[in-house]
Amino acid sequence: MLTLIPVSLAQANEFVRQHHRHHKPVAGHKFSIGCSENGRLCAVAIVGRPVSRYLDDGFTLEVNRLCSDGTKNACSILYAAAARAARAMGYRKIITYTLDTESGASLRAAGWTNAGLDRQPPSCPAALSGANEIPL
Secondary structure, three states: OEEEEEOOHHHHHHHHHHHOOOOOOOOOOOEEEEEEEOOEEEEEEEEEOOOOOOOOOOOEEEEEEEEEOOOOOHHHHHHHHHHHHHHHOOOOEEEEEEEOOOOOHHHHHOOOEEEEEEEOOOOOOOOEEEEEEEEO
């Protein structure tokens, strides 16, 4: 059974360091959430201020990292929990980005919508990423 658990930024970053395909740990966050299966940490979400200064209006959060070991449904549970926590804290919107090679199924299952494509600078490993959001 999957269960939400609190995790520190250090714990979440260590999980990201061990399991994430293309991103490194983050420097800061507003909060992090873990998902465990039978007492074993299987996924983490790190939520913070939007990376884009244009979106950093004080009422928007971004899921900066979401990382799983492949446990089924863990990502959807974390995306939904992050949105609920942001809403409870008074935020109005939560966003995240996906690579164009990712389906976004976990986001859709958690009630998020695709806000369109966002072109990244040439220095980014992925030329296109999907912007996803959920109004709170």
